[in-house]
Amino acid sequence: MINIKNLHFGYKKRKVFSGLTLSLQPGHIYGLLGKNGTGKSTLLRCIAGLLFPREGSIEVMGFVPGKRNPAFLQSVFMVAEEFYLPDVSVEKFVRFNAPFYPNFSNDQFAQYLKEFDIPQENTLQSMSYGQKKKVLISFGLACNTDLLLMDEPTNGLDIMSKSKFRKVIAGAVNEHKCIVISTHQVKDLESLIDRITIIDDGRILFDQTTDDINRQIQFKISFDHEELQRALYHEPSLQGNAIVCPNNNGEDTKLDLELLYKAVVTNGKAVSDAFNKRSTVEMNF
Amino acid sequence: MSATFSFSRLGKLITKQFFENSRLYLFSVLALLGLMALVFTFWILTGGPNYQEEGTYFIFLFGLFLAGTIFASMSFNMLGSKDKGIYWLGVPATHLEKLVCTIIYSTVLFFIVYCLCFYIVKLIALAFLSGYMQNHPGTSYREMAGFDQGFGSILKYFIYGYFAVQSLYLLGSVYFSKYSFIISTTVGAFIIFVFVYYLTRIDDIMFDEANWELLSVKKADVTITNSYFLYSVSPAIKDIIVYAVQFIWAPVFWIVTWFRLKEKEI
Numbered sequence: 001m002i003n004i005k006n007l008h009f010g011y012k013k014r015k016v017f018s019g020l021t022l023s024l025q026p027g028h029i030y031g032l033l034g035k036n037g038t039g040k041s042t043l044l045r046c047i048a049g050l051l052f053p054r055e056g057s058i059e060v061m062g063f064v065p066g067k068r069n070p071a072f073l074q075s076v077f078m079v080a081e082e083f084y085l086p087d088v089s090v091e092k093f094v095r096f097n098a099p100f101y102p103n104f105s106n107d108q109f110a111q112y113l114k115e116f117d118i119p120q121e122n123t124l125q126s127m128s129y130g131q132k133k134k135v136l137i138s139f140g141l142a143c144n145t146d147l148l149l150m151d152e153p154t155n156g157l158d159i160m161s162k163s164k165f166r167k168v169i170a171g172a173v174n175e176h177k178c179i180v181i182s183t184h185q186v187k188d189l190e191s192l193i194d195r196i197t198i199i200d201d202g203r204i205l206f207d208q209t210t211d212d213i214n215r216q217i218q219f220k221i222s223f224d225h226e227e228l229q230r231a232l233y234h235e236p237s238l239q240g241n242a243i244v245c246p247n248n249n250g251e252d253t254k255l256d257l258e259l260l261y262k263a264v265v266t267n268g269k270a271v272s273d274a275f276n277k278r279s280t281v282e283m284n285f
Numbered sequence: 286m287s288a289t290f291s292f293s294r295l296g297k298l299i300t301k302q303f304f305e306n307s308r309l310y311l312f313s314v315l316a317l318l319g320l321m322a323l324v325f326t327f328w329i330l331t332g333g334p335n336y337q338e339e340g341t342y343f344i345f346l347f348g349l350f351l352a353g354t355i356f357a358s359m360s361f362n363m364l365g366s367k368d369k370g371i372y373w374l375g376v377p378a379t380h381l382e383k384l385v386c387t388i389i390y391s392t393v394l395f396f397i398v399y400c401l402c403f404y405i406v407k408l409i410a411l412a413f414l415s416g417y418m419q420n421h422p423g424t425s426y427r428e429m430a431g432f433d434q435g436f437g438s439i440l441k442y443f444i445y446g447y448f449a450v451q452s453l454y455l456l457g458s459v460y461f462s463k464y465s466f467i468i469s470t471t472v473g474a475f476i477i478f479v480f481v482y483y484l485t486r487i488d489d490i491m492f493d494e495a496n497w498e499l500l501s502v503k504k505a506d507v508t509i510t511n512s513y514f515l516y517s518v519s520p521a522i523k524d525i526i527v528y529a530v531q532f533i534w535a536p537v538f539w540i541v542t543w544f545r546l547k548e549k550e551i
Contacts, residue, residue: 048375050374050375070294074377082367082371092304100376
């Protein structure tokens with residue numbers, strides 16, 4: 001669905017990507033993680049056709065995003081971190097924007113608004129940031145575009161709304177749809193994302209499905225000094241030491257995205273080796 | 286689905302633009318009516334005792350250029366900020382449709398609404414003036430001779446100029462995301478200054494002893510009294526150049542704006 005080859009991009013004084021290659025498939029919810037300024041939002045804007053590659057190519061559903069072809073734009077919806085909504089009522093916003101999206105469903109939109117508990121009689125500008133964001137998320141989902149790009153979607157949402165967000169996103173994905181979520185709030189999306197891509201210094205540091213991660217890496221609390229030494233990453237916690245280690249015995253543990261992220265960023269080579277070693281063993285077997 | 290232009294999408298864009306900005310448009314029209322009423326009041330107070338209709342058309346032109354260029358400078362202000370730019374560029378329509386929609390609002394509809402406001406205020410002002418003149422003997426009002434003579438005959442060139450200037454400010458609003466009006470005015474003034482400067486220099490250097498009128502040169506014949514040599518481009522070429530100078534600017538600026546929109550990044 002999305003093929004990025006040898007992407008080079010930079011702003012006037014700062015290089016962001018130099019040779020990034022990435023492929024995203026439909027039917028998945030991708031989590032795009034990375035430090036501030038590593039280019040997560042830039043990548044989303046390149047995919048949406050708002051920024052153009054300086055070198056390399058991006059192809060999304062057979063379109064070159066930068067051409068901003070209407071057929072492409074009606075297949076993509078972006079929930080930006082900094083977003084704008086006009087000063088009209090929710091009803092008017094939908095009436096004049098929905099006709100641009102052929103698969104828009106009024107019923108779905110009403111259902112999402114109900115789910116998020118949004119009062120429809122208010123104008124958008126009189127709503128709080130969180131309410132506006134929920135309207136935008138609801139609209140984006142109801143557009144039923146094949147690609148949904150979300151930049152920090154849970155920023156500004158209250159605890160209940162974050163939980164509802166996970167629920168509606170999980171219900172929205174299907175085999176034709178690809179959802180890419182860029183976030184720092186990894187805890188909010190732990191149970192939602194099924195493929196994790198970590199960007200660092202403009203390159204892909206880590207790109208694995210949650211199934212593979214669970215198969216090959218363990219997240220647990222340990223008091224064993226030797227285990228700590230062997231761990232890919234460890235940090236003290238209230239219960240003991242939270243560790244990330246290779247899953248040598250096929251034990252099923254709960255994915256901790258925050259720990260995984262820290263392990264990849266601080267000890268990327270070892271994490272990568274753990275995956276490669278495991279893959280090699282599986283192949284030999 | 287057309288990847289270049291669709292009237293259906295243009296219709297949707299026009300409707301969307303109107304309803305999303307209806308409050309702004311309403312307040313702008315009210316402000317325009319209020320300002321015109323003020324200017325006409327000033328004209329009635331100071332334009333007497335012999336009022337001339339030409340005076341109202343000076344007001345018309347001054348307001349048209351000032352308000353028009355300010356309005357045109359705001360045409361693409363959505364592209365000046367990231368959040369609004371993403372919203373605007375993300376709408377599933379082509380750049381051409383978005384440009385045409387903007388031209389319709391900033392140039393065509395603005396002109397129609399401005400003319401309507403002007404004639405409404407002028408009508409009220411003249412009705413008031415008529416009553417005022419009955420109570421003040423010695424005051425008079427002279428109508429303009431017509432649109433085919435005197436000031437009326439050159440009015441159309443100002444209207445052509447309006448479309449050219451309006452399209453320049455439209456282009457400026459894509460290029461300069463902040464202080465578009467001021468920067469466009471400065472750039473426009475600079476271009477005019479350079480143009481006039483070079484014309485003067487060319488006149489000084491090349492036509493020192495002749496009278497240069499852009500498309501023709503008159504040089505006195507020293508051998509015969511009151512006679513001169515006339516060097517001119519052919520009438521056909523002259524007509525083409527004059528026609529182009531009158532009408533070419535707006536389309537040229539619109540095309541450049543379209544290219545600029547296509548390469549706009551947010």
